[in-house]
Amino acid sequence: MSARRSPTARSGARATAVAPPPPPDDAAPTSPEPEAGPRTLTYREACREGIRAAMLADERVFLMGEDVGMYGGCFGVSMGLLEQFGPERIRDTPLSESAFVGAGIGAALGGMRPIVEIMTVNFSLLALDQIMNTAAALQHMSGGQFHVPLVIRMTTGAGRQLAAQHSHSLEGWYGHIPGIRIVAPATIPDAYGMLATALADPDPVLVFEHGGLYNASGELPAGAGAVDLDTAAVRRPGTDLTLITYGGTLPMVLEAAERLAAAGVDAEVLDLRTLRPLDDVAILGSVRRTHRAVVVDEGWRTGSLSAEVAARITEHAFYDLDAPVARVCSAEVPMPYARHLELAALPTLEGVVAAAERVLRGGA
Amino acid sequence: MAVDGGPELVQLLTPEGVLVEHPDFALALDDDEWRTRYEHLVMVRRLDAEATALQRHGELGLWAPCQGQEAAQVGAALAMRPTERIFPTYREHGMAYVRGVDPVTLLGLFRGTTLGGWDPAEHGFNLYTIVIGDQTLHAVGYAMGAQRDGAAEGVLVCFGDGASSQGDVAEAFVYAAVNDAPVVFFCQNNQWAISEPLERQTRIPLFKRAAGYGFPGVRVDGNDVLAVQAVVTAALERARAGRGPTLVEAFTYRMGAHTTSDDPTRYRTTAEGEAWRLKDPIERVRAHIVRSGIADAAWLGEVEQRAEALGEHMRSACRAMPDPAPASMFEHVYADAHPVIDRERQWLVTYLAGFTDAPTAGAGAGVG
Ligand SMILES: Cc1ncc(C[n+]2csc(CCOP(=O)(O)OP(=O)(O)O)c2C)c(N)n1
Ligand SMILES: [Mg+2]
Numbered sequence: 001m002s003a004r005r006s007p008t009a010r011s012g013a014r015a016t017a018v019a020p021p022p023p024p025d026d027a028a029p030t031s032p033e034p035e036a037g038p039r040t041l042t043y044r045e046a047c048r049e050g051i052r053a054a055m056l057a058d059e060r061v062f063l064m065g066e067d068v069g070m071y072g073g074c075f076g077v078s079m080g081l082l083e084q085f086g087p088e089r090i091r092d093t094p095l096s097e098s099a100f101v102g103a104g105i106g107a108a109l110g111g112m113r114p115i116v117e118i119m120t121v122n123f124s125l126l127a128l129d130q131i132m133n134t135a136a137a138l139q140h141m142s143g144g145q146f147h148v149p150l151v152i153r154m155t156t157g158a159g160r161q162l163a164a165q166h167s168h169s170l171e172g173w174y175g176h177i178p179g180i181r182i183v184a185p186a187t188i189p190d191a192y193g194m195l196a197t198a199l200a201d202p203d204p205v206l207v208f209e210h211g212g213l214y215n216a217s218g219e220l221p222a223g224a225g226a227v228d229l230d231t232a233a234v235r236r237p238g239t240d241l242t243l244i245t246y247g248g249t250l251p252m253v254l255e256a257a258e259r260l261a262a263a264g265v266d267a268e269v270l271d272l273r274t275l276r277p278l279d280d281v282a283i284l285g286s287v288r289r290t291h292r293a294v295v296v297d298e299g300w301r302t303g304s305l306s307a308e309v310a311a312r313i314t315e316h317a318f319y320d321l322d323a324p325v326a327r328v329c330s331a332e333v334p335m336p337y338a339r340h341l342e343l344a345a346l347p348t349l350e351g352v353v354a355a356a357e358r359v360l361r362g363g364a
Numbered sequence: 365m366a367v368d369g370g371p372e373l374v375q376l377l378t379p380e381g382v383l384v385e386h387p388d389f390a391l392a393l394d395d396d397e398w399r400t401r402y403e404h405l406v407m408v409r410r411l412d413a414e415a416t417a418l419q420r421h422g423e424l425g426l427w428a429p430c431q432g433q434e435a436a437q438v439g440a441a442l443a444m445r446p447t448e449r450i451f452p453t454y455r456e457h458g459m460a461y462v463r464g465v466d467p468v469t470l471l472g473l474f475r476g477t478t479l480g481g482w483d484p485a486e487h488g489f490n491l492y493t494i495v496i497g498d499q500t501l502h503a504v505g506y507a508m509g510a511q512r513d514g515a516a517e518g519v520l521v522c523f524g525d526g527a528s529s530q531g532d533v534a535e536a537f538v539y540a541a542v543n544d545a546p547v548v549f550f551c552q553n554n555q556w557a558i559s560e561p562l563e564r565q566t567r568i569p570l571f572k573r574a575a576g577y578g579f580p581g582v583r584v585d586g587n588d589v590l591a592v593q594a595v596v597t598a599a600l601e602r603a604r605a606g607r608g609p610t611l612v613e614a615f616t617y618r619m620g621a622h623t624t625s626d627d628p629t630r631y632r633t634t635a636e637g638e639a640w641r642l643k644d645p646i647e648r649v650r651a652h653i654v655r656s657g658i659a660d661a662a663w664l665g666e667v668e669q670r671a672e673a674l675g676e677h678m679r680s681a682c683r684a685m686p687d688p689a690p691a692s693m694f695e696h697v698y699a700d701a702h703p704v705i706d707r708e709r710q711w712l713v714t715y716l717a718g719f720t721d722a723p724t725a726g727a728g729a730g731v732g
Contacts, residue, residue: 070631071559094529094565095496095557123495126531161425161476165494302704331708336693337425338476344690344712351715 037222044214046191047077047153051115053192053225054199055085058113061199064091064100065117074119075155075214101127101152105135108150113199118154120166121208135204136179147202151195156184157210157248157298158342164334167342169298171208171247172305175276182275183229184208184247188218190273193227201229208275210248210298229274232282238268241292241359244283244309246272249296249347256352267356275305283309284317291322292359296347301329323363326355366555366562367639369615370569374595375585379643381651383590391594395658401438401589402653403667405646408434408458410671411467412620414678415457415474419624423682424474428455432587432619435645436552438462439592440614443600444488444520451490451503451521455552459522463489467674468681477685479696497523497530500549504540507547507603518600520548526557528573529565537577537609546603548596549574549611552586554618559631574611586616587645617643690716 041049054061062085063078069092072079082090093100097118104114118124124131131152138146158167175182181203185191191209198205235250236257245253250271257267270286272278287293293313297306310325331345358364369375374389393401412430419427430437437458441450450459457470465482472478473492484490493499503521510517527533528551540547553570555562566573574581580602584595592614599610617640621628653659694709 066557067559069559072630074558092560092564095526095560096529096531098531099529126495163494331693331712332704333693333697333708336476338688339425340687341476341690341693344716345693354715 039220040217041188041192041220042215042217043185043188043191043209044075044077046188046220047185047195047209047214048079048081049220050192050195051078051081052084054113054115054196055081055089057196058199060111060113061115062089062091062107062112063115063117064093064104066093066095066100066119068092068117073117075209075211077153077209077214078117097123097126098130101130102134104150104152105130105138105148108148108204109138109146114150115195115199116150116152118152120162120211121154121156121170122165122168124152124154124170131174131180131204131206132177136177139179139203148204149199149202150204151198151207152204153195153207153209155211156208157212158330158335158346159212159248161337161339161342162211162335163337167335169247169300169330171206171275172297172299172303172308174206175278175305175308177276179203180276181205181229182208183273184210184275186210186213186247186250186271186273187235188216188220189224190227192220192224194229196226197229200226205229208247212248213251216251230277230279232273232279233271234268234282234286235271236267236269238266239290240266241294241356242268242270242286242290243294243296243352243356244270244272244286245296246275246305247298249298252347252349253296253352256349256356259349259353260356265356265360272309278309278312280312280316283312287313287317288320291320293321294326294328294352294355294359296328296352298330298347300332301327302332304329323359323361326359326363328352328355367636367643369583369585372569372571372583373585373615374582374591375588376591376594377588377648377652379587379648381648381655383652386591386594389591389594389598391590391597393590398649398653398658399663401442402646402649402659403670404438404442404458404462405434405589405649406667406671407674408438408461409646410675411461411470411678412457414675415467415471416620416624418471418679418682419474424471424624425476426623426625427474428623429618429620430455430457432617432640432645433552433554433614434458435589435649436586436592436614436616439589440520440522440550440596440612442589443593443596444518447488448517448600449484449488449490449503449506449519451499451506451519452492453496453499453522453524453527454492454494455524456492456522460487460489463487465489467678468685471678471682472685475682475685477688497527497532497536499523500527500533500536501539503547504536504543504545507540507545508543511544511546511606516604518546518548518603520550520596520600522550522552524557525551525553525555525562525565525570526560527551528570537574537579537611540609541577541579544606544608546606547609548599548603549609550596551611551613552616553613554586554616556618556622556628556632558622558626559628561632569613571611571613579609579611581611581613583613583615586614587643587648589645589649616645 068078069082104116107114260267295306306327328347415427441459441462469481473481507519571581571583
């Protein structure tokens with residue numbers, strides 16, 4: 001028995017309201033100039049500023065989705081944009097995911113640069129035919145005559161008591177599909193800067209914003225702008241093992257690395273950033289230095305992105321490993337609604353530390 | 365701002381509580397039946413207010429209020445035979461109440477202490493559906509099953525004005541039409557889909573869409589419990605007689621927030637709310653039964669007391685509901701034992717046992 005606190009222990013009052021409306025001052029339009037100097041922003045604001053900058057830079061860019069107008073988006077990302085850009089460019093759509101993704105494809109084919117917002121990844125499944133059979137395949141099936149420069153943003157992940165039809169992490173699943181690019185911004189500069197690059201890309205790009213990150217804040221450096229969509233980033237250099245993750249679990253994994261540091265273990269934290277294509281050079285380079293890896297992925301373990309990363313390490317860096325690769329994933333159940341069950345189903349700090357300790361022991 | 369249902373609105377009881385005649389629809393109620401309707405409406409409003417308050421106090425993760433839609437829900441449920449199946453969305457607490465689902469069970473669902481909550485067969489009331497529009501297709505398939513059983517049985521499926529834009533709903537209309545499925549498509553047009561007003565979903569009144577699919581559509585005053593029951597009864601009779609589906613658009617208003625996470629002042633005016641308040645579904649019944657001597661002040665007081673008792677029952681029972689054990693999440697992923705689930709459960713139980721403050725009685729207990 002250890003004296004650690006169980007990740008599932010109940011503490012006092014039950015869940016807070018789901019997706020609380022952002023604080024009122026959130027709606028105040030912030031400076032549209034990205035060059036204005038370093039600023040502290042929430043992830044939500046960084047997403048919004050990314051959209052604002054893209055819309056100011058290119059008239060072909062517009063945003064459409066459910067409740068993106070007056071309401072400001074179901075997670076508050078587009079607050080204030082209707083007031084600035086008007087209903088032609090900030091478009092509340094009829095309630096049909098298939099319709100607005102399909103219309104987004106058509107608009108992209110016609111030369112526009114649509115940003116489509118889907119409330120949650122689970123509802124993107126109503127548009128899966130449009131995403132996979134059309135957006136991803138059209139470039140190929142037209143013999144290169146059609147590009148589909150469509151950007152689809154959606155909220156992914158759990159942790160907000162939204163249950164089994166709003167909370168899954170299906171980005172690894174989308175990462176299976178040739179013809180689309182998948183990104184998962186986990187930091188403020190990425191939340192801000194990935195959108196411009198995604199819009200400039202001639203192919204469809206799916207941007208996964210983790211719902212648990214919207215209230216996180218951090219610095220957007222002076223002169224921040226477009227960032228690449230090709231590489232992973234080392235968020236904490238280390239020598240003893242590599243913790244590989246992306247999106248919503250990055251803050252927790254960084255905390256786990258600090259916990260390990262206190263115990264004398266120097267962990268490297270690699271943020272994948274882009275999930276298709278995966279940055280093999282960064283993944284394998286890190287593992288070849290540290291010789292140990294733990295992959296943390298909020299998706300389900302079976303057939304997951306973590307499985308793909310672990311397989312690549314095994315294929316290409318097997319003889320560099322001092323221990324089998326470990327994985328920390330979500331329990332393979334539809335995401336529970338009750339707060340304590342949801343926490344028990346998700347990867348935890350304690351689980352990551354335990355996996356790291358196991359790998360350091362050689363996998364025993 | 366949509367407040368007026370237009371000339372085609374079927375109404376039998378005006379907002380002032382006056383009975384009016386309609387050429388196609390009529391329903392006569394005796395005094396007991398009037399009192400039952402009034403009491404149902406009051407109890408449902410109370411149930412809804414109590415649950416909203418419990419959510420505000422942190423006792424529920426979420427609640428989707430049905431305030432304003434009580435007459436639509438009570439009237440439609442009363443039109444059905446108890447054995448006929450209802451397919452709800454997530455807001456049909458009034459129908460759940462009429463079908464005998466204990467309001468405490470509804471709380472368990474929104475508190476996360478139960479999955480599903482009630483027995484759909486026992487109550488003739490299917491489970492709540494969150495993915496917009498899905499249930500319309502399920503209801504059509506279910507109705508076709510009843511058709512094949514040779515049962516003179518109708519099925520009713522609820523959906524919203526927002527849901528009317530979903531492909532699934534259009535496909536359900538087609539499927540029901542070509543199969544003459546005995547289903548009533550019951551659309552509660554409460555004027556809003558979260559922050560989007562009706563104009564974002566349609567350019568014609570929703571009930572008129574039915575014509576394009578080849579079945580009748582009716583717009584009824586959704587705040588008139590009598591008219592809703594009359595119109596839904598007629599639609600069900602048509603279904604039971606093998607003459608296929610009907611679209612009933614109950615023209616009503618979501619008086620509250622979309623859910624407890626929503627703040628409607630961000631997107632709609634108080635003037636609209638005031639205009640609808642004058643069409644309140646409960647006030648008109650009260651006016652009618654008081655004026656016609658069906659109820660006196662003493663009886664109205666008794667109903668108030670019963671509503672108060674329901675509120676008290678909900679408050680105390682809600683707080684007493686036990687938390688499910690963490691490992692309970694592995695129940696019901698599959699119907700039978702499954703190796704992946706067994707392995708994951710074993711892992712969690714072992715892992716939680718390593719903590720001093722683990723919910724010891726809980727972890728693993730209650731796992732079938
Ligand atoms: C497929 C899908 N897309 C989006 C949502 C998010 N959502 C929940 S309720 C709602 C609005 C529904 O409006 P309406 O059909 O009018 O029903 P009401 O809530 O007014 O009863 C939306 C967009 C969802 N649950 N499912
Ligand atoms: Mg509605």
